[in-house]
Amino acid sequence: MYADAANVSERQLQPPALAISTVIFALRPSATSGRPTLWLPLVRRIRQPHLGKWALPGGPLAQVESLQDAASRNLRETTGLVPNYLEQLYAFGGLDRAATQRLVSIVYWALVQPDEAALTRESENVKWFRADRLEALAFDHNSIVDYALWRLRSKVEYGSIAYHFLGETFTLAQVREVYEAVLDRHLDPANFRRQLRATPDITPTDDYLQGVRHRPPRLYRYTGAAGTLGAQAQPAQAQPAQAASTSVSTSASTD
Amino acid sequence: MYADAANVSERQLQPPALAISTVIFALRPSATSGRPTLWLPLVRRIRQPHLGKWALPGGPLAQVESLQDAASRNLRETTGLVPNYLEQLYAFGGLDRAATQRLVSIVYWALVQPDEAALTRESENVKWFRADRLEALAFDHNSIVDYALWRLRSKVEYGSIAYHFLGETFTLAQVREVYEAVLDRHLDPANFRRQLRATPDITPTDDYLQGVRHRPPRLYRYTGAAGTLGAQAQPAQAQPAQAASTSVSTSASTD
DNA sequence: ACAAAAGTGTTTTAACTACACCCATGG
DNA sequence: CCATGGGTGTAGTTAAAACACTTTTGT
Numbered sequence: 001m002y003a004d005a006a007n008v009s010e011r012q013l014q015p016p017a018l019a020i021s022t023v024i025f026a027l028r029p030s031a032t033s034g035r036p037t038l039w040l041p042l043v044r045r046i047r048q049p050h051l052g053k054w055a056l057p058g059g060p061l062a063q064v065e066s067l068q069d070a071a072s073r074n075l076r077e078t079t080g081l082v083p084n085y086l087e088q089l090y091a092f093g094g095l096d097r098a099a100t101q102r103l104v105s106i107v108y109w110a111l112v113q114p115d116e117a118a119l120t121r122e123s124e125n126v127k128w129f130r131a132d133r134l135e136a137l138a139f140d141h142n143s144i145v146d147y148a149l150w151r152l153r154s155k156v157e158y159g160s161i162a163y164h165f166l167g168e169t170f171t172l173a174q175v176r177e178v179y180e181a182v183l184d185r186h187l188d189p190a191n192f193r194r195q196l197r198a199t200p201d202i203t204p205t206d207d208y209l210q211g212v213r214h215r216p217p218r219l220y221r222y223t224g225a226a227g228t229l230g231a232q233a234q235p236a237q238a239q240p241a242q243a244a245s246t247s248v249s250t251s252a253s254t255d
Numbered sequence: 256m257y258a259d260a261a262n263v264s265e266r267q268l269q270p271p272a273l274a275i276s277t278v279i280f281a282l283r284p285s286a287t288s289g290r291p292t293l294w295l296p297l298v299r300r301i302r303q304p305h306l307g308k309w310a311l312p313g314g315p316l317a318q319v320e321s322l323q324d325a326a327s328r329n330l331r332e333t334t335g336l337v338p339n340y341l342e343q344l345y346a347f348g349g350l351d352r353a354a355t356q357r358l359v360s361i362v363y364w365a366l367v368q369p370d371e372a373a374l375t376r377e378s379e380n381v382k383w384f385r386a387d388r389l390e391a392l393a394f395d396h397n398s399i400v401d402y403a404l405w406r407l408r409s410k411v412e413y414g415s416i417a418y419h420f421l422g423e424t425f426t427l428a429q430v431r432e433v434y435e436a437v438l439d440r441h442l443d444p445a446n447f448r449r450q451l452r453a454t455p456d457i458t459p460t461d462d463y464l465q466g467v468r469h470r471p472p473r474l475y476r477y478t479g480a481a482g483t484l485g486a487q488a489q490p491a492q493a494q495p496a497q498a499a500s501t502s503v504s505t506s507a508s509t510d
Numbered sequence: 511a512c513a514a515a516a517g518t519g520t521t522t523t524a525a526c527t528a529c530a531c532c533c534a535t536g537g
Numbered sequence: 538c539c540a541t542g543g544g545t546g547t548a549g550t551t552a553a554a555a556c557a558c559t560t561t562t563g564t
Contacts, residue, residue, distance in 0.1 A: 015270055015272075015273070016273055016316060016318070017270075018270065018271055018273060018359060061271055061348070061359075063271070063357055064350065065350070066348060066349055066350055067346060067348035067349075067359070088345065088346060090343065091322060091343060091346040091361045093316070093321060093322035093361070094321050094322075095319065095320070095321055102318055104273060104316075104322070104361075106346045106348070106359075171516095172516090172517095173515080173516080188554070188555070188556085189515085189516080189517085190516095190517075190518075190519090190555090190556080191553070191554065191555080193516085193517070193518095194518095194553095195553085211563095212514095212515080212562080212563080213513085213514075213515090213562080213563045213564070214513080214514045214515040214516075214561075214562055214563065215514080215515060215516045215517085215560070215561040215562045215563090216516085216561080216562065217515080217516060217517090218516085218517095426543090427543090427544095428542080428543080443527070443528070443529085444542085444543080444544085445528090445529085445544075445545075445546090446526070446527065446528085448543085448544070448545095449526095449545095450526090466536095467535080467536080467541090467542080467543095468535075468536045468537065468540085468541070468542090469534075469535055469536070469540080469541045469542045469543070470533065470534035470535050470536095470541080470542065470543045470544080471534080471535070471543085472542080472543055472544090473543085473544095
């Protein structure tokens, strides 16, 4: 997928290659306990370097699309997934990231809902893995996933991100399961409930989840800004919510 | 400096240009009140586009340096500054950032100490500006600065970043002045003192600042991780400080 | 009736705020 | 001695943690 350049002198002359990759998280039931846990889809490398190893979905940046669009596109192309949360993670540009050439990767991270995730076109070369039990991946992708996990945990603790793992409506217990899966610790149902009910972004509906073998829990809906695609604390067009924002002209850096 | 390409079809063929820019903050006394306020150095554009306008210091990415090294280098080259904090801000890659070609900018932000800042080689084309009173800058640099300011404020509220504005030793009042300048609000000296004294990263020395016309305040020293260059919540080699130090890949949930 | 999870109430604890007050120094 | 900021004490407020308890359903 990246030009298989060769010796160092050639390498010196090429401009750095620019790629977009994405870390995609979804909650799926654990094989053993059935409780929701974090999973992510990986693709198998079908060429050198790292042939045969698993890697983050990614690809080159097309000329006519924004970075976010690029992430969204090749995520869709490689896994068939459409995330409902997508945010830039970090730009990785270490010298030794790829053996053959200088490679700069702008990495995004995404959340998808379980029902979306279930539709993934799994194959010999596309498979879901538990985020906490990864084998050795291609390139520096293990540390990228680690960083994405850290970022996910931070955002969850902040609040107003966990809902993107869930569907249109959900019970408070489901939200709590998301928190528990991501933070990997138990939370008091009573206190958690009070906290969420104090959040203005979570609106109770008049519907109740039926078919459970106990008292039917009320369903809620997330009514915070932008149900889709990272409107979080991002720059570019979308200025951080808490800061005052003015215009955004055009762009480019120095000369 | 990037090929001044022309029509769309040519543009389609070029790979995206990659540049590094940096938002540099320092505290300098306000011209009017004398109290410390946020300033940043800008460079005047000496070619099209946006000729004559002020812009963030930046330049291309050399083949043999990491992204962070690149930021550090061209920051030194253009302003003579050596930051003691440097962290990646965001990768900007909108389609309309530059008129002539597709441009992706990886932007860093930096903090420098006042005495360092005072050594800046100011000239006709390099000047300091108050961060809260910027004119219209080149490209999308106004919004980039806004985003950097937001990020700075977030980090300050979190703690353990403000010291990078100061020298080796400092009084608690100086730290408070940093907070007040960045957050732009008054803080209670008594409570602020207690908070900082509760922070393990701030070690009291046996020295006192002399020459003030009141009781000499004690000097403190920051002894947190890495007095220099963004060891903050960064990925790659340096894992976040707040998170458990062991690798995330070992966590695992209850099942 | 019983299990199981929804949902409520109450006590304790910790953290932060506001503000009164004393201390040490230069003038 | 007085003005100024350094430094300490303390009561009031607020948020979160811990946990006992009541409610509503399916079986």
